[in-house]
Amino acid sequence: MTQIVQMQGMNKYFGTLHVLKEIDLTVEAGEVVVVIGASGSGKSTLIRCVNGLEEFESGKLVVDGNELAPKSGNPKALAEIRKEVGMVFQQFNLFPHLTVKKNIMLAPRKVKDAPETVANATAERLLNRVGIGSQADKFPSQLSGGQQQRVAIARALAMEPRLMLFDEPTSALDPEMIGEVLDVMRELAKEGMTMMVVTHEMGFAREVADRVIYIHEGQIVEEGKPADVFDNPQNERTQAFLSRVL
Ligand code: ADP
Numbered sequence: 567m568t569q570i571v572q573m574q575g576m577n578k579y580f581g582t583l584h585v586l587k588e589i590d591l592t593v594e595a596g597e598v599v600v601v602i603g604a605s606g607s608g609k610s611t612l613i614r615c616v617n618g619l620e621e622f623e624s625g626k627l628v629v630d631g632n633e634l635a636p637k638s639g640n641p642k643a644l645a646e647i648r649k650e651v652g653m654v655f656q657q658f659n660l661f662p663h664l665t666v667k668k669n670i671m672l673a674p675r676k677v678k679d680a681p682e683t684v685a686n687a688t689a690e691r692l693l694n695r696v697g698i699g700s701q702a703d704k705f706p707s708q709l710s711g712g713q714q715q716r717v718a719i720a721r722a723l724a725m726e727p728r729l730m731l732f733d734e735p736t737s738a739l740d741p742e743m744i745g746e747v748l749d750v751m752r753e754l755a756k757e758g759m760t761m762m763v764v765t766h767e768m769g770f771a772r773e774v775a776d777r778v779i780y781i782h783e784g785q786i787v788e789e790g791k792p793a794d795v796f797d798n799p800q801n802e803r804t805q806a807f808l809s810r811v812l
């Protein structure tokens with residue numbers, strides 16, 4: 567098995583606040599890992615560390631063979647990781663002044679120097695894949711939230727990522743649009759994409775995750791197969807959390 571993410575004894579502080587505590591976590595190629603936990607427990611910080619959006623203070627982090635040193639001590643690895651890891655945020659973060667298609671073409675053009683025709687064909691293929699081929703020439707503000715998030719996923723996929731990170735991708739959506747975004751993620755998982763997903767959608771976690779990780783105050787206190795974590799949680803913190811959200 568190929569390890570795509572390897573974290574060992576990772577610690578992260580914001581000032582004096584110890585946000586991630588001795589995190590040990592590996593993600594194998596093709597695995598879908600869902601991260602759950604209360605607000606403020608460190609879920610976003612954890613996955614932001616994986617693509618170098620946050621520095622960490624100590625421990626080891628290797629992403630697809632690139633080792634990030636603590637305190638961003640390795641700019642070359644960071645540049646590689648940024649190319650190989652796609653990220654989808656709660657707020658879609660599309661470029662408002664670019665059409666949907668141009669949003670998707672931008673990174674391949676700039677970062678990978680892809681020819682215009684190639685980037686264009688990739689964008690059209692990906693837009694069809696996420697079910698919005700007909701919206702290519704619109705601007706983000708002309709799309710629904712669910713459509714914008716699907717564009718954001720297509721944009722991340724345009725870089726042919728080895729790993730996709732999702733940070734509460736449906737939390738900003740109206741309820742009727744959550745399903746269409748989860749459907750795209752479910753397809754991606756089926757096709758073998760390696761994924762780390764922070765979500766409160768427990769139905770999705772149960773169905774799609776290979777492994778569920780529960781974080782409490784910056785520590786992984788429980789992890790396992792979804793059926794085990796949801797139906798038979800061992801840690802009392804996990805039990806309390808699940809009794810609130812299920
Ligand atoms: P979650 O995603 O689980 O809600 P976060 O990873 O966003 O949690 O935050 C974990 C903790 O770190 C919280 O106490 C939060 O207030 C704090 N935190 C997050 N980002 C910052 C920051 N940029 N500066 C200072 N504290 C932060």
Ligand code: MG
Pocket residue numbers: 609610611733734
């Ligand atoms: Mg968060």
